[in-house]
């Protein structure tokens with residue numbers, strides 16, 4: 642009996658402490674709501690179906706603030722780009738056409754630059770350097786665009802790599818919207 646009482650008491654204490662931690666954290670940093678995710682995903686320039694798919698309101702996502710959401714997306718992009726980069730390298734070495742080999746090699750370089758830009762973006766985000774973050778995201782977008790232009794000269798079209806590039810570009814656009822419409826105090830877009 643005594644043990645039972647003690648257990649409920651300490652559980653109660655944990656709950657109280659937990660509430661205190663949650664409420665004091667919430668004052669500094671607002672978690673995203675389903676409504677805000679909906680607002681992000683229906684903004685102009687956002688691929689809504691992709692956005693709703695990747696920002697499914699799971700407990701993991703709903704535990705993030707806008708800054709956490711951007712970090713989550715950059716980390717996803719970074720993993721995806723590294724993964725695609727390895728495959729591009731294999732293609733660059735395996736293709737029998739020397740023209741296409743240099744095309745793939747250029748994409749390899751652009752993807753390597755994108756990996757660096759994701760790192761730069763994460764550092765800018767951590768430092769609340771939102772102009773730097775905007776530049777970092779913009780740079781990765783441009784790199785994906787340039788690679789796509791290159792890939793479009795290959796026959797037959799390498800749909801796999803084009804789709805991966807489109808995915809990254811779409812994720813970058815979502816991040817720009819979160820940054821400019823939601824995270825920045827002084828909004829550039831609305």
Ligand SMILES: *[C@@H]1O[C@H](CO)[C@@H](O)[C@H](O)[C@H]1NC(C)=O
Pocket residue numbers: 688690691694807811
């Ligand atoms: C939007 O994203 C989906 C993947 O969820 C993709 O199939 C589609 O091509 C994308 N649309 C555009 C315009 O990028």
Ligand SMILES: *[C@@H]1O[C@H](CO)[C@@H](O)[C@H](O)[C@H]1NC(C)=O
Pocket residue numbers: 717720721724808
């Ligand atoms: C990259 O994105 C594609 C398409 O959504 C997915 O199939 C793949 O698992 C992702 N790779 C990584 C490493 O996240």
Ligand SMILES: *[C@@H]1O[C@H](CO)[C@@H](O)[C@H](O)[C@H]1NC(C)=O
Pocket residue numbers: 731732735
């Ligand atoms: C590239 O070529 C090597 C040797 O010809 C082969 O072992 C490897 O599986 C190929 N990789 C791809 C991605 O085609």
